[in-house]
Amino acid sequence: MNVKHFIEDKILLFEMTEELDHHNTEKIRDRADYEIQRFMPKRVIMDFFRVKFMDSAGIGLVIGRYKQVSAMGGRLELLNVSDKIKKIFEMAGILKIIPIIDVSLESQRKE
Amino acid sequence: MNVKHFIEDKILLFEMTEELDHHNTEKIRDRADYEIQRFMPKRVIMDFFRVKFMDSAGIGLVIGRYKQVSAMGGRLELLNVSDKIKKIFEMAGILKIIPIIDVSLESQRKE
Amino acid sequence: MIKSKKNEMKMEFDSKSNNEAFARISVAAFASQLDPTIEEIADIKTSVSEAVTNSIIHAYPNRTGLVKIRAILYEDEVEIEVSDNGEGIENIDEAKEPLFTTKCNLERSGMGFTIMENFMDNLKVESIVGLGTKVTMTKKIKKVHN
Amino acid sequence: MIKSKKNEMKMEFDSKSNNEAFARISVAAFASQLDPTIEEIADIKTSVSEAVTNSIIHAYPNRTGLVKIRAILYEDEVEIEVSDNGEGIENIDEAKEPLFTTKCNLERSGMGFTIMENFMDNLKVESIVGLGTKVTMTKKIKKVHN
Ligand SMILES: Nc1ncnc2c1ncn2[C@@H]1O[C@H](COP(=O)(O)OP(=O)(O)O)[C@@H](O)[C@H]1O
Ligand SMILES: Nc1ncnc2c1ncn2[C@@H]1O[C@H](COP(=O)(O)OP(=O)(O)O)[C@@H](O)[C@H]1O
Numbered sequence: 001m002n003v004k005h006f007i008e009d010k011i012l013l014f015e016m017t018e019e020l021d022h023h024n025t026e027k028i029r030d031r032a033d034y035e036i037q038r039f040m041p042k043r044v045i046m047d048f049f050r051v052k053f054m055d056s057a058g059i060g061l062v063i064g065r066y067k068q069v070s071a072m073g074g075r076l077e078l079l080n081v082s083d084k085i086k087k088i089f090e091m092a093g094i095l096k097i098i099p100i101i102d103v104s105l106e107s108q109r110k111e
Numbered sequence: 112m113n114v115k116h117f118i119e120d121k122i123l124l125f126e127m128t129e130e131l132d133h134h135n136t137e138k139i140r141d142r143a144d145y146e147i148q149r150f151m152p153k154r155v156i157m158d159f160f161r162v163k164f165m166d167s168a169g170i171g172l173v174i175g176r177y178k179q180v181s182a183m184g185g186r187l188e189l190l191n192v193s194d195k196i197k198k199i200f201e202m203a204g205i206l207k208i209i210p211i212i213d214v215s216l217e218s219q220r221k222e
Numbered sequence: 223m224i225k226s227k228k229n230e231m232k233m234e235f236d237s238k239s240n241n242e243a244f245a246r247i248s249v250a251a252f253a254s255q256l257d258p259t260i261e262e263i264a265d266i267k268t269s270v271s272e273a274v275t276n277s278i279i280h281a282y283p284n285r286t287g288l289v290k291i292r293a294i295l296y297e298d299e300v301e302i303e304v305s306d307n308g309e310g311i312e313n314i315d316e317a318k319e320p321l322f323t324t325k326c327n328l329e330r331s332g333m334g335f336t337i338m339e340n341f342m343d344n345l346k347v348e349s350i351v352g353l354g355t356k357v358t359m360t361k362k363i364k365k366v367h368n
Numbered sequence: 369m370i371k372s373k374k375n376e377m378k379m380e381f382d383s384k385s386n387n388e389a390f391a392r393i394s395v396a397a398f399a400s401q402l403d404p405t406i407e408e409i410a411d412i413k414t415s416v417s418e419a420v421t422n423s424i425i426h427a428y429p430n431r432t433g434l435v436k437i438r439a440i441l442y443e444d445e446v447e448i449e450v451s452d453n454g455e456g457i458e459n460i461d462e463a464k465e466p467l468f469t470t471k472c473n474l475e476r477s478g479m480g481f482t483i484m485e486n487f488m489d490n491l492k493v494e495s496i497v498g499l500g501t502k503v504t505m506t507k508k509i510k511k512v513h514n
Contacts, residue, residue, distance in 0.1 A: 019243060021242045021243065021271055021275065022239055022242060022271075022275040022278070022279065023239035023240050023242050023243065025329075026239070029329065053246075053264075053267065053268075053271075054268075055268050055271040055272055055275070055334075055337065056272060056330075056331050056333040056334050056337055057275065057330075057331075059331035059333050060328075060329035060330050060331040061329065063329070063331060064329040084264060088268075088333075088337065091320070091333060091336055091337065091340060092320070092321070092331055092333050092336075
C-alpha cells in the first residue's frame with residue numbers, strides 16, 4: 001500500500017493494493033492505523049484504483065477505518081471504486097454512511 | 112491457431128496459440144496437417160509470436176511438421192522464437208536442422 | 223435428470239492466510255475449462271475466497287488445520303465444496319445472516335455467506351460443532367455463442 | 369540440517385489433458401509465496417506440465433485415472449511431487465534419456481524428463497510397473513533483495 005500525506009489540507013490518502021483479501025488487509029490495517037494515529041487527518045481517502053480483487057475483508061477494512069477516523073472527528077471517503085467493488089460495498093449497506101468520491105484528486109494535490 | 116496462405120509464393124504460415132502444451136498441440140496438429148495436405152506449400156512457417164507457454168509438446172509438434180513438410184519436398188522455418196522457447200528447442204537439438212528466421216515477414220506478405 | 227460429470231479435482235492445504243490467493247486462483251483456473259465470462263470467474267473467485275478464509279479464521283482459530291476443496295465440472299455448471307475439520311458452527315441460520323460475525327475483533331464484516339449466496343446460484347452449509355464445516359456452492363456457466 | 373516446512377498443499381484430478389493448464393497454474397500460484405522470479409516460475413510451470421502430461425498420456429493410456437500433486441514450501445525451496453497409479457516405467461534410466469519415448473505415434477519428443485532435469489535443481493523418479501510412478505522435483509528459490 002502506498003501512503004500519501006497532503007499536509008496543508010490534513011488529508012491522508014491510502015492507495016489500496018491489488019488483492020484485498022483477508023491475508024493482505026491485515027497488513028494494510030496495521031499500516032493505516034499507524035499513519036492515522038500519527039498524522040491525525042481531517043480526511044482519509046481510500047483509493048481503490050489498483051484493486052483487482054476484493055472480498056468481504058475489504059468491507060471490514062473500510063468499516064474499521066470509518067470507526068477509527070470518525071472517532072477522532074475526521075471523515076472517510078472512497079475513491080475509484082469499480083462497479084464490482086461497489087456491488088460488494090452495497091450489499092453491506094456501507095455506502096449510506098461512507099461516500100464514494102469521483103473527482104480526480106490530481107488537481108488538488110500538494111504533497 | 113490462425114492460418115495464413117501466401118498463394119503466389121506457396122508459403123503457409125501458422126500463428127501458434129498462447130499455450131503450447133499437449134492438450135493444445137493435438138488440435139493444432141490436426142489443423143496443420145489438413146492445411147499442409149490441401150495447400151502443398153513450398154515453405155511452412157510456424158510463428159511463435161503469441162506463445163506465452165511451451166513445454167516439450169511444442170518440440171513434438173515442430174518435429175512432426177518437419178517430417179511431414181520435408182517428405183513432400185518443402186521447407187519448415189520457425190519465426191519469433193523467444194529465448195525461453197529457443198532454450199527448449201536447443202535441448203532437443205532441432206535447431207541444427209530447422210532454421211529460425213528473424214526477418215519480419217510483413218514486408219513480403221501477399222495474402 | 224442426471225447431470226453428467228465432466229471433470230473433477232480435489233485439493234487440500236494448510237489453513238494459512240497466504241493460501242487464500244492460491245486457492246481461488248486454482249479453482250478459477252479449473253472452472254475456466256467451461257469458458258465462463260470474466261464476470262462469472264470473478265464471482266467464483268470471490269466466493270471461494272470467502273469460504274476458504276472462513277475455514278482459516280473461524281474453523282482453526284488457534285491452530286493450523288487442513289482446508290479441503292473439491293470442484294466438479296458439469297456441462298454448464300461448476301460445483302465447489304470447501305470443507306474443514308474445525309470448530310463447526312452452532313447456529314447456521316444465524317451465521318448466514320448479513321453482518322453476523324463472531325469475530326468483530328478481527329474486523330470481520332459478517333458478509334461472507336451473504337456474498338457467497340449472491341454471487342453463486344446455490345449455497346448449502348453443513349456443520350457439526352467440534353467436527354467441522356462443509357460449504358457447497360454451485361454456479362451455472364451460461365454458454366456464450368461466439 | 370533439517371529444512372523446516374513452511375506450507376504444504378495436495379491436489380488430485382482426473383487424467384484429462386485439459387487439466388494440464390490448471391495444474392501448472394495452481395502449483396505456480398502456490399510457489400509464488402516464496403517470491404520467485406518470473407524465470408523461476410516459468411521453469412516450475414514447464415516442469416509441472418511435463419510431469420502431469422506424462423501421467424495423463426503414459427500412465428493411463430486407455431482410461432481415466434487420478435493424477436496427484438503434492439507441493440511443499442521450505443524457506444528457499446519448493447518440492448513438487450507428481451504421482452499416478454498407472455502403468456509404471458520399466459527402465460527408468462532409459463526413460464530419462466533425451467529423445468527416448470515410447471509414444472512417437474503421439475508425436476511425443478522424449479524430452480520431458482530432460483526438461484525437468486534442466487529446469488529444476490533436482491529430479492527423482494520412482495516407478496513400479498503396474499503400480500504407478502512418482503516424480504519428485506525440487507527447485508531453490510533465490511532470495512532477491514529489493
Ligand atoms: N468454516 C467455519 N467454521 C466455523 N465457523 C464458521 C465457518 N464459516 C463461518 N463461520 C461462522 O459464521 C459466521 C459468519 O460467517 P461470514 O458470513 O462468512 O462472516 P465473517 O467471516 O465475516 O464472520 C462467522 O463469524 C463464524 O462464526
Ligand atoms: N508417469 C508415467 N507413467 C508411465 N510411463 C512414463 C511416465 N512418465 C514417463 N514415462 C515413460 O518415459 C518415457 C520418457 O518420458 P519423457 O522424457 O517425458 O518423454 P515423452 O513424454 O515425450 O515420451 C515415456 O515415453 C514413457 O514411456
